[in-house]
Amino acid sequence: MQHLAIHPRDADVSGASLFWDAPPGEALVRSLDELGQMVPALAEIVDDRPRILAGRARALALRRLPGRTLAARIMAWPGPGCGHSPEVWRGLVYLASNMGRHIDEAMLVKAGRYFAAHVPVPEFLRLAGPYLGPALAAGSRRLTDWLSLPETADELLFSGAVPLAGSAALARMTRDELDVLRPWLTAVRWSANTLARFVTPLRETARAAGRTLAATAGEALAGVRPDQGLSPNDLIARLSAAAKSARYPVLTELEERFTALSRGISRGTRFTLSPSRGFESDAVTLTVQAAGAADLATAAADLSRLAAHPDWPALWSLARGQETGDASPYENRGGGGDTHDA
Helix, strand or coil, rough: CEEEECCHHCEEEECCCCCCCCCCCCCHHHHHHHHCCCCCCCEEECCCCCEECCCHHHHHCCCCCCCCEEEECCCCCHHHHCCCCHHHHHHHHHHHHCCCCCCCCCHHHHHHHHHHHCCHHHHHHHHHHHHHHHHHHCHHHHHHHHCCCCCHHHHHHCCCCHHHHHHHHCCCCCCHHHHHHHHHHHHCCHHHHHHHHHHHHHHHHHHCCCHHHHHHHHHHCCCCCCCCCHHHHCCCCCCHHHHHHHHCCCHHHHHHHHHHHHHHHCCCCCCCEEECCCCCCCCEEEEEECCCHHHHHHHHHHHHHHHHCCCCCHHHHHHHHCCCCCCCCCCCCCCCCCCCCC
């Protein structure tokens, strides 16, 4: 391989294969100034000009140090016989030169976007696996789902609003659909679970009713704005409740009625009342915590008071009403049943 001393400003540092490079930090500039360049950059000659394949930060840092040259090792695409196009070869050279570097979720997506423009995603995963190591092994499915999204989704990840694990809830959404939800997606930091509880019911409701996500979200979230001054947790809870209500309106109404009745029945006691899952039966679960005999005695007295409360028949009738003719708690009023995205 040929080695050259290049004037830093003569080097082309605009290559798309430099998908992780960021502006040089002060520590790098100081190191190059005090200790010199210890690792050469990698470059290829394109139209009689060196194009950087790895080492962009060093080239930019040396531009700030008058009189310094960039030591570069010159490489060339081996040709079709290597099994890769020039673009894929450049990306693999860059990955190989960064082996051992800590790779975060944003870096995985940036690498994926570059390679997905030149090879199918499964081929990218096969080629890049040895270089991306544990970072890819832990999130290859998530990365595949994320790369199914338009590139406009990437800022949600880069800003920290949505994690890579949230790709399952967003998978295959269009740019227009993402734009509809963007005001709420950027308002707080989501986990994979909270994102699924918000997005999945909205998508299912839209699909079951044969409506657009924009129309569904506009109706379901009409009373929730990102600028209402709510705490992040309260906003997430409000949005999730609105999405669930749109998907399961009957169940939501039952839960609200149960909560109001059960609070009245248990008021002044230590008992908590819970319905059966999905109101599948009229059974009510009573729970209480006791740390000693005195607590048990109090609970026994409370239980007698609870048993005499006049609202028990109304509480039990919630599930019975479903059994005698009301819609299923899980039915969407817009049509369809309990469907899920594939």
